[in-house]
Amino acid sequence: MTRIGKQRLAWALLLSLGWATLLAGTAGAAPADLGLKARLIWGTDEPKPEGKNLQDLEPALREKLRKVFKWKNYFKVSEHPITLARHQPTHVRLSHKCEIEVSYADDATIEVKLFGEGKHTGTVHKSAEALRKGQLAIIAGDDKEKYGDAWFVVISANTP
Amino acid sequence: MNPETELKLQAWVDGELPAAEAARLAAQAANDPALQALARQLRAVKAALPGNELARSVPETREFYWGTIQRALERAEVTDTVRPVWRWRAWLGAYGWRTALGAALLLVLAAPVLRPRHPAALAPQVQVDSPLENVNSYTFRSEADGMTVMWVSSQ
Structure with missing residues (x-):
């Protein structure tokens, strides 16, 4: 040559x-499809009540919450896996009062909208990469029905 | 007499002034002995020069002299415009393909680093709002605990 x-x-x-x-x-x-998990959690200082369909929270998450929040006990009300696709918001009803909409805000950011009793209550944006690495996006508030208690909507990667 | 008048007088003597200005200067000179004296002097110099210029001889002919200058100018232009291109081509011929291969290898190795990341991936990881007027919300982020929390409290 x-x-x-x-x-x-x-x-x-x-x-x-x-x-x-x-x-x-x-x-x-x-963005690729992202596997997430949405959990509705009840935080209280009281022991687990009899007759309610509550599950114990996995110890790792419970300890994480205990480190940051004041409540002693955290019980799982419901848990829902989410497979998030681009351009396709996912609606998840966590309880009869609480619903979330999860979507990609852009290629790298997840948007979580909380609807309480049908009203848009708040929005959190969280990096998808941070979620993949094990970080949490949490929307929480005081329990209107029981003074002193709290509810938590925890969004995390759906890892086994 | 100022220098401007002297220069005008010289132009008048050489026949370079417009007719109107020449007439004005002629009228002025008719009443000014200094102007008249200078005009006489300039006319005398003008008359003396053409027949009394010394003859000078140069070793080369006029054509050869200017031809040499022209050739030197042409060489300078060629040097300025062509030589860098030839140098670049010569360098490319000698090392270009090796450089291209090296750059290609570097690109392949650096591809994971060069891959564009979405700006949002580097931006702060939380943005919170609550559209309800009777709801207060605030957010906090714990890097150590790896969580972003939006706290909602009804008024």
Whole structure:
């Protein structure tokens, strides 16, 4: 192969690799389906009441909540897996009063909207990457029905 | 007499002034002995120069002299415009394909680092709002505990 032939081949290779790198980078920026878990949790200082369908919270999450919040006990009211796809908001009813809408706000950010008794109560944005790494997005508030107690909507990655 | 008048007088003597201005200056000179004396002097110099210029000889002919200058100018232009291109081509011929291969290899190795990340991935990870007037909400974030919390309290 002549010198000019080698040059042309090398530059063609360089251009091809450049385009391939660029396309790979663009494709990598698109969000993949994300497996999430939404849990409705009740926080109280009282023991687990008899006759209510409450589950004990897994110890790791319970300790995390105990470190940050004042309540001694945390019980799981409901849990719902969510597979989040791009351009497709997911609605999840956590209780008869509480519903959430989860969607991609953009390629890298998850948006969680809370609806209490049908009213849009608040919105939290959280990085999808942070959720994948084990961080939590929590919307919480005082329990209107029982003074001193609290409810928590915890969004996390759905890891086993 | 100011320098401007002297220059005008010289132009008048050389026949370079417009007719109207030449007439004005002629009238002025008719009443000004200094102007008349200078005009005489300038006319004498003008008359003496053409027939008394010393002859000078140069080793080359006039055509050869200017031709040499022109060729030197042309060489300078070629040097300025063409030589860098030839240098660049020569460098590319010698090292270009190796450089291209090296750059390609570098691009492949650096691809994971160069991959664009969405700005939101680097932005603060929380944005909170509550559209209800009778609801107070605030947020806090614990990096150590890995959680972002929006607390909602009804008034």
